[in-house]
Amino acid sequence: MEQKKVTFKGLQWTNIIAPDKETTEYLRNTYRFHELDLEDCLSETQRSKIDEYEKYLFIVLHFPVFHPKKKLTDTAEVDIFVGQNYIITLHDGNIKALNELFQNVQEKLASRKKLMSQGAGFLLYEITSELFKACFPLLDAIEDEIGVVENDVFGEEVHHRDMLQDIMRLKKNILTFYRIIVPQRAVVAQLEHKNKKFLPKDLEVYFDDIVDQIEKMYNTLENFKALVQNLHDTNESIISHNTNKVMKVLTIFSVILLPMNLIASIYGMNLARLPYSENPMAFYLFLLGMAVLALTMFVFFRYKKWL
Numbered sequence: 401m402e403q404k405k406v407t408f409k410g411l412q413w414t415n416i417i418a419p420d421k422e423t424t425e426y427l428r429n430t431y432r433f434h435e436l437d438l439e440d441c442l443s444e445t446q447r448s449k450i451d452e453y454e455k456y457l458f459i460v461l462h463f464p465v466f467h468p469k470k471k472l473t474d475t476a477e478v479d480i481f482v483g484q485n486y487i488i489t490l491h492d493g494n495i496k497a498l499n500e501l502f503q504n505v506q507e508k509l510a511s512r513k514k515l516m517s518q519g520a521g522f523l524l525y526e527i528t529s530e531l532f533k534a535c536f537p538l539l540d541a542i543e544d545e546i547g548v549v550e551n552d553v554f555g556e557e558v559h560h561r562d563m564l565q566d567i568m569r570l571k572k573n574i575l576t577f578y579r580i581i582v583p584q585r586a587v588v589a590q591l592e593h594k595n596k597k598f599l600p601k602d603l604e605v606y607f608d609d610i611v612d613q614i615e616k617m618y619n620t621l622e623n624f625k626a627l628v629q630n631l632h633d634t635n636e637s638i639i640s641h642n643t644n645k646v647m648k649v650l651t652i653f654s655v656i657l658l659p660m661n662l663i664a665s666i667y668g669m670n671l672a673r674l675p676y677s678e679n680p681m682a683f684y685l686f687l688l689g690m691a692v693l694a695l696t697m698f699v700f701f702r703y704k705k706w707l
Contacts, residue, residue: 431486459481475580489527574625
């Protein structure tokens with residue numbers, strides 16, 4: 401557990417990374433938070449929500465986090481307690497935007513004046529706004545990856561590559577992002593209607609701006625889902641087409657070899673008095689006949705444009 405604090409003009413921001421039972425005991429004794437909220441801070445699978453109490457708000461939000469090594473998007477949770485003169489954020493430390501924002505406030509007086517001079521409600525807005533703004537570079541990265549996959553699917557070397565694995569990984573990232581963002585719309589929309597002691601009425605337009613950001617992400621993800629599904633369908637069509645081409649060539653070669661195999665089978669039965677079986681040139685005659693037959697069938701298939 402790592403706990404740091406910044407105080408400016410009576411407002412305190414406490415940032416807690418990797419909270420544990422010792423953390424919840426400290427918060428219970430210091431702020432008298434409800435025990436169910438403290439249990440939620442330690443839970444790994446808590447849904448997004450806002451709980452309103454007489455003296456504080458408890459907010460649970462989720463944000464997408466990209467793991468470069470796995471090339472997969474995962475979920476990161478931020479728990480926020482908002483009181484009259486304090487804000488407490490709890491998270492696992494993987495949200496880079498939140499870490500950078502707190503460090504900036506901690507180190508720079510100008511940042512403290514900008515973010516912490518207008519009360520807890522405005523600081524909450526700045527924190528949530530920064531966290532959602534940090535989602536847009538992830539959307540841009542997904543868009544770039546869609547462009548790369550699209551070029552590969554429709555490229556000249558498409559018949560040499562199967563893009564299914566790349567497409568499925570891309571689809572998984574989009575669906576994970578989508579599943580994270582959708583519940584946040586309702587939660588953030590509730591903020592403007594909550595206890596005005598913590599969130600003054602003049603902040604409604606600010607939280608509306610965050611809702612607009614989430615809507616943009618939602619619409620963008622809807623478009624990405626449609627694009628990736630089209631790429632998936634196109635890739636499957638190309639795979640099917642290439643398979644049919646291979647099967648067509650193999651079938652034609654099988655048909656060409658069939659009469660030759662029939663001739664070889666008949667003359668391989670060791671029966672007496674087969675035509676030309678006593679001729680010393682029989683072997684070469686049969687080979688010549690098979691070659692002529694194969695060439696004739698090949699020319700016929702070419703004429704019919706089957707090859």
